[in-house]
Amino acid sequence: MSKNQLVEMKGIKKRFGEVKALKGVDFEVGENEIVGLVGDNGAGKTTLIKILTGIYKPDAGQIYYRGEERSFSSPRESRNWGIETIHQEMALIDDMTIKENFFLGKTPTRKIAGVNFLDEDRMEKICREALEEVGIEFGSLDKTVAPLSGGERKAIAIARSMYFGKNLAVMDEPTAALSLEETQRVLDYIKSIKKENMSGILISHLTRHVYPAADRFVILDSGRKTGDFTKGDISREELEKLIVSGRMSETGQKTDNTS
């Protein structure tokens, strides 16, 4: 498949002190393509995504976005390019309201005497509509999110990413700690991404969630890319096996080192 690439990351390296989290990874996402980024815990999936979304700076490597080299030096920058991320660390602030959380960082405002005041009416309207879109309703949007369930919180994060996302939705373990019904809602959302002509990156170690949702699978293992398959070329069982074999070889290495 020779598609136009939305994102191309080349030779990405990142180390944290002594730990080499990424050892030169190439990673691409095509236009209107969902990529499943899979691998065991500690494989470097989240680090790679945090580099793409401007949270970490890579030690080496280039990022191309729609064919042009970009640095993504801050999350703000990547967001301005239409990349929305649902981070694994739940990106909501407990003692702020549903509405405030929904608009975090991108609030509708009204300028009065040079000061940007919050446009509460527009916030209310947009937020309510966006939440309805993902099939969830709250009585008042002015309540804090602290007492909400994991699924309800994820719904807010998803609604936000749907509303603000223009080009790329990045989801880091979006189905973690969700009920079956809530998981289904997330998977439905991933399908809707393609309809909106967006691309997506779905990070998970659960092949039963990734496999049906993604078009292509990139496997990371200990900071290296060890596989890149389109869905037609690999079955779910084979994918599962590759992730697990990565795990096996790693434990194998460890025993080698100690002996």
Add this chain to the structure above:
Amino acid sequence: MEFGIILGLLAATIRMTVPIVLPAIGGLISERSGILNIGLEAMIAAGAFGGAAISLATGNPYIGILGALVSGIIIAAAFSIFTVRFGGNQVIVGLGFNFMLAGLLPFLSTRIFSYRGGSPGVPGVATVKMSSFKISVFEPLIILVPLLAYVLLYKTDFGYKVRAVGREPFVADVSGIRVFRLKYACVLISGALAGLGGAYLALSVANRYTMGISAGKGFVAIAAIRLGNWKPVKIMWASFFFAFLYALQIAFQGSWIPTEFFLMAPYLGVIAVLGGIVGGISPPSEFEPYIRD
């Protein structure tokens, strides 16, 4: 007679509220962004010094007020480099600034005023006297500044981002909020307001700068923030309360109760609040330095 005492007490309370509530609201904004400003005391003192110096130099106390704001901001800028840029321990850096200013100001005072202990009399702001009350441009700020702070924190985009940054800097950052820029801005605002508190002491109460003029007001302000549970209007009432404890010593001068007891009263109040006996229990931030990478 009785009525006179009450009026006097009220007037003294209002007078003592200004240098507490202004730094307290400044400190609130800084704390809301996640920076515990222990250096308020230093910024009040710098404001008093700068205000007196500029008022003396220009002969205009209102330019002196500007000088006080700038002095507070300069100290706050230095404080922010250590706490925001380098992620230093906020308590230690803040205490360091308080000690540093306690040494620096007598030095500067010797150089500028040729007297270590303070300035000569300087032009003060105009005041209107009504029985026991003395009203200047500063007194209305007691109500105005907390109300403005309320609007800023809860009704504007700036305040909304500040609250997010203080509570969850990482979440704010990944949402595209400029975390560092906001923290700097908030610390500078706290410096300006603390400086303004200092200006009041030097340009309205004493009409001079004297060594130790801030006399712990910065710490009382920090206690007022806690007692006010990090809410602007509640902090205003908390500042009134501490000011009232100060005012008691004036009202009860010469009574059978030892004056020393009343001198201690505000600080006993501070200890009670900062020790957690009374006052807020849910700070709006962890006050940990934020480092992105």
